[in-house]
Amino acid sequence: MKARYIMNNNLPQARMFVAACLGLVLTLPHTSRAEDGGPSFSFSGFGQLTVAKVLSGKQGSYMQWNCPCTIQNWEYVGVYEKSKGWQADQESLLGLQGTVRLNDKFSATAQVLARAYNENYKPTIDWAYASYALTDAWTVQAGRKRIPLYYYSDFLYIGTAYPWVRPAPDVYGWPIYAYDGANLAYSAPVLGGGWTLDANVWAGSFSSKNNTYDTKIYFGNPTDEKWRRILGGYATLTNGEYSARVMLMTFKNDQSTRMPDGSVTVNLDGYKTTIGGISLNYDGRNWIFRSELNRFSQKVSGYTYNYFLLGAGYKLGDWTGMYTISRYRTAENAFGAAIEGRRTNTLALRYDLTKNWALKAQYDYSRDQSRYDFFGDYKLMSFSAQASF
Numbered sequence: 001m002k003a004r005y006i007m008n009n010n011l012p013q014a015r016m017f018v019a020a021c022l023g024l025v026l027t028l029p030h031t032s033r034a035e036d037g038g039p040s041f042s043f044s045g046f047g048q049l050t051v052a053k054v055l056s057g058k059q060g061s062y063m064q065w066n067c068p069c070t071i072q073n074w075e076y077v078g079v080y081e082k083s084k085g086w087q088a089d090q091e092s093l094l095g096l097q098g099t100v101r102l103n104d105k106f107s108a109t110a111q112v113l114a115r116a117y118n119e120n121y122k123p124t125i126d127w128a129y130a131s132y133a134l135t136d137a138w139t140v141q142a143g144r145k146r147i148p149l150y151y152y153s154d155f156l157y158i159g160t161a162y163p164w165v166r167p168a169p170d171v172y173g174w175p176i177y178a179y180d181g182a183n184l185a186y187s188a189p190v191l192g193g194g195w196t197l198d199a200n201v202w203a204g205s206f207s208s209k210n211n212t213y214d215t216k217i218y219f220g221n222p223t224d225e226k227w228r229r230i231l232g233g234y235a236t237l238t239n240g241e242y243s244a245r246v247m248l249m250t251f252k253n254d255q256s257t258r259m260p261d262g263s264v265t266v267n268l269d270g271y272k273t274t275i276g277g278i279s280l281n282y283d284g285r286n287w288i289f290r291s292e293l294n295r296f297s298q299k300v301s302g303y304t305y306n307y308f309l310l311g312a313g314y315k316l317g318d319w320t321g322m323y324t325i326s327r328y329r330t331a332e333n334a335f336g337a338a339i340e341g342r343r344t345n346t347l348a349l350r351y352d353l354t355k356n357w358a359l360k361a362q363y364d365y366s367r368d369q370s371r372y373d374f375f376g377d378y379k380l381m382s383f384s385a386q387a388s389f
Helices: 010-025 212-219
Strands: 031-033 040-057 060-062 065-067 069-073 078-081 093-101 106-115 124-133 138-146 178-190 195-208 223-238 242-258 264-283 287-298 304-316 319-330 341-354 357-368 378-388
Touching: 040 069, 040 078, 065 069, 065 078, 069 378, 178 223, 212 223, 212 242, 223 264, 287 319
Parallel strands: none
Antiparallel strands: 031 040, 040 093, 040 378, 060 065, 069 078, 093 106, 106 124, 124 138, 138 178, 178 195, 195 223, 223 242, 242 264, 264 287, 287 304, 304 319, 319 341, 341 357, 357 378
């Protein structure tokens, strides 16, 4: 069977699933309110059908994958293999978020996500938290939320929020991406009202048994990871065209691998870890600019990751073209692990069918700069239909 003539068998299934679900939710009302002014309910959602094919790359294998291959989603380990041709079962998804408002101050929110790669679309609850408005500017929340490590953390799977098929995998992706805890959020006009300041501080922890990222990409055997004593904060300043964001978070990192003989190897024993990031972005009438610069550093182990993306694009009517470079690289560390690194060049084209529907095409050329046998070089072509509602 030659991939260039026959697509992956999962493509029709993924297409029908996303189309059916989107068709269903788009026929439903988004908001309902009791006639007596009591509690109300609202929902929103997002979905995408993404197909991609590895055009070429380094021959060989890595872990359970046949290469040429590429990882495009680190959180859920979405990997494309050239031998499988066009694949739609790695990034296609559907998400629904509902909010119940009991009154003007108290609300509860939950987000359910169904992914093609997650046990045949098995739904998971990614967000579940309660909110209480202290004032017009201050809100306290408690429950499970995404860790806001990146500029697009809150919108990572809402494709209409960014120009690419996906934000650069060289920057976006760690084994832990949520936390159970509480946060305090602030949002208000500043500097005479021309700018808005959004700030957030959060604290909590998260434990992941048999973490997919650790187990499948690096260790092979079931590996557990826990981030505890998480404490972080960010501040974003925007005025419509310009935005600037700074973020800093610390936590204690535990990681252990369960070996076939029943023994447990402790890889990380509560090592203090810091992640920091800076983003500067511009959205003009025609030109757009995106940047993120981040650093992960860990005491004792000495693990250090530096990673960034820089992108420039041009909007012409409903079309947006974007060129982006991204890179990540580890530094020498106390454990003597080999350096891992990658550099990627991306060309993306977006067409807006409507305000909430976008068609995208993307070409990625990536060079593996790791000093050990990792995924290797690749060229990838992706197409995606993405919607929010």
